[in-house]
Amino acid sequence: MTTQEELHQWYELAQQLRVDSIRATTIAGSGHPTSSMSAADLMAVLLTKYLHYDFEHPENPNNDRLIFSKGHAAPLLYSMYKAAGVINDEELRSLRKLGSRLEGHPTPILPWVDVATGSLGQGLPISVGLALAGKYLDQLPYHVWVLLGDSETAEGSVWEAFDHAAHYTLDNLIAIIDVNRLGQRGQTELGWNTQAYSHRAKAFGWQAIEIDGHDFTQIDHAMNTAIAVNDRPTVIIARTKKGQGVASLADLGGWHGKVLKPEQEQQAIAELGGERQMIIQVHQPETQQPVPTGKPQPLQLPRYAKGAKVATRRAYGDALKALGNAQPDVVALDAEVSNSTYVEDFAEAFPERYFEMYIAEQQMIAAAVGLQVRKYKPFASTFAAFLTRAYDFIRMAAVSRANIKLMGSHAGVSIGQDGASQMGLEDLAAFRAVWSSTVLYPSDANQTAKLVAQMSDRQGIVYLRTTREATPVIYSAEAEFPIGGSKVIRSSDQDQATIIGAGITLHEALKAYEQLKNDGITVRIIDAYSVKPIDVPTLHQAAQDTEGNLIVVEDHWLEGGLGAAVLDAFAGVGEMPTYEGPQLQLIKLAVSEMPTSGTPEELLHAAKIDADAIIAAVRSLVKHPVNEVLSAERGETR
Secondary structure, three states: OOOHHHHHHHHHHHHHHHHHHHHHHHHHOOOOHHHHHHOHHHHHHHHHHHOEOOOOOOOOOOOOEEEEOOHHHHHHHHHHHHHOOOOOHHHHOOOOOOOOOOOOOOOOOOOOOOOOOOOOOOHHHHHHHHHHHHHHHHOOOOOEEEEEEOHHHHOHHHHHHHHHHHHOOOOOEEEEEEEOOEOOOOEOOOOOOHHHHHHHHHHOOOEEEEEEOOOHHHHHHHHHHHHHOOOOOEEEEEEOOOOOOOOOOOOOOOOOOOOOOHHHHHHHHHHOOOOOOOOOOOEOOOOOOOOOOOOOOOOOOOOOOOOOEEEHHHHHHHHHHHHHHHOOOEEEEEOOOHHHHOOHHHHHHOHHHEEEOOOOHHHHHHHHHHHHHOOOEEEEEEEHHHHHHHHHHHHHHHHOOOOEEEEEEOEOHHHOOOOHHHOEOOHHHHHHOOOOOEEEOOOOHHHHHHHHHHHOOOOOEEEEEOOOOEEEOOOOOOOOOOOOOOEEEEOOOOOOEEEEEOOHHHHHHHHHHHHHHHOOOOEEEEEOOEEEOOOHHHHHHHHHHOOOEEEEEEEEEOOOOHHHHHHHHHHOOOOOOOOOOOOOEEEEEEEOOOOOOOOHHHHHHHOOOOHHHHHHHHHHHHHOOOOOOEEOOOOEEO
16 A cells, blocks of 8 residues: 555655756756656656666666666656666766767666667567566566657557567566657657557557556556566556646647756746755665576587588578577577578477567567577577568667677578569678678588577677578588688689679689689689678788789679678778778679569579679679779679
C-alpha cells in the first residue's frame, strides 16, 4: 500500500527531475524538456522503489537494466543520474556540450547506459535481447525496464519486439509507454486512446495496464503488478501530459525539441517549487551468480580437402558449431533461414544458446545488441539482401559500441535463378560505411572457418559475406588469414597486371589466369578477403610491380564495394599510407545492370564479371595502358 511518505518523496523527486531537465536544456540551448517532464512521475517511482541497480558497479550482472527507447528524453535520464548521486550538478549543466558525457541522446560513454538510443523504435527490441539473456542464459532475477514514447509505437520494429517478447514469455521485461499525446508536429496517431494501445498489446500476448501517468498511487500499483507477473511481459500504458507541471507548457503543441528562454525558465522553476538537491538511495540488486555456461574448450575448426567443392555458407555453419563447442559465451540467432545459412547445426547442438527470430531482421539485430550487453558473443545470420531491412539497427549498434557478428549469405548475382530481390548487391558498401566495422569476404571453406574463429573476439560490427554456390577449396586447412591481410595466390617477376577479387570472383580470376597464361600474359592475383580493413601494403606493392595496371572484379554493385575499398587504399584515406608508385590504370568490373533470373554462370557472364570479362579487361589494359581506361563493353570510364 502506498504511504504518505512515499507520495511526498515521489512528488518532490518528480519536480526535481522536471526542474533539472529544464535547467540543463536552457543552458544547452537545445533539447527536449517537455518530453522529459511528461515521464518524470513515472521515473520518480521507478528510481526510488522498483529499480535495483548498483551504480558503483554498473557491470554487476544482477543489476536491473533501464533503457530509454525514448532517447530524446535524455535530460530526464541524466537528471535521474544526478538524483542517484552519480553525476553532479556541474556535469548536468554540461548537457550537449562538446566533450561532455551527456550527449543529446544517451550513449554508452556513460557507464550506466547500455546502448545508444535516439533513433526511435530501437529500445524495446534491444530490451528483448537483454531479457532473453536474463531469462535463458544468465537465469538471474533482474528486470529490464524500457521507457517508450507514444510516437515511436508507429515503428514496425516495436511490434516485432512485442511479438518476440510474448513468444519467448519474457516476464522479466516491463515496457512503459509515455502516452503524452503530442509528437514532433502535432497529435500522435492514437492520441490519448490508451485502450487502443492496450488492445494491441494484449493481442500480442502481453499483460497491459492502463494508468494515469501522473497518479503516483496508480504508478506504484502498476509497477508492483508488473514485477509480480510470471508468464508474460508487461506494458504499462501511462496517460501523461507533455510539459506536465508548468501551466504554460502542459499539453500544448509547438514545444517539441524547444527549450525555455532564461526568463521562462525562472518562471517555470518557481511554479515547480524551486530547485531541489535530493539524493536517492537506489535499491541494491540481489547478489547471485549467472548460471555457469561451461568451460571453454580447445577450438577444433572443420577442415576441408583442397579441390573439394564446398559453399562458404556451409563452412560458416560448420565453423560456428565448432566455435559454439569451444566458447560457451557464443550464441546464435537467425531469421528463419537457418537451413540455408547452416546455423541449424548450431541450433541442434546448442538449443539453449540459439534464438530463432523468424522473419524479423530488425529484431534479430536488436536482440544481438541486447545479448552483447551481457557479454555474450552473438552471431546473427540471414541472407545478405535482407540485412538491409535492419540497417538502422546496424548503424545504431556502432553508436552503441556494440560487439556483434553478422553473416550475410546468398550474396551477388551468383545465387542464380532466384532473381534480383534475393541478391545482396549493396552489402559491402553498406557495411564498409559503418563506423569501425570489419568486412570479410572469404572465397573458400578453410578460409571461411579461420575468419569465423577470428570474428568471435573482434570488436565492433563484424560482417562476413558468404556465397550460395559450392566453390573449390583452394587453401590448405593450415593456412592463416589474418584480418587486414590478403593472399597473393599467383605472382611472378613478369606480371603485367594485377587482378583483385574476393569470394566468387576470385575463382573467375583463377580461370582467367590460366587462359591469359596460355596467351603469354602473366598476371598477379590477389585474394582481398579482408575488404575492411584492406591490405594496403600488398596492393601498393602489386601496383608498383605491375606498372599500376589493376583490375578489380566483384559480384556487387559498382558503388562502394571492393573496388571502392581498393581505390581508397590508393587515395590515402584516413591513416592509410600514401601510394608513391606508378600512375594507376584501374578497371573496375562490377554489376551495373539490374540482374534477372538465370544460372549462376549466365548471370556472371551477363554482368561482365566472369573469366571472359576479366580476360578482356586485362588485354585492353596491357595493350593500351592509359591514365583512364575506357571499357568498350560498357562505354564507361573506369
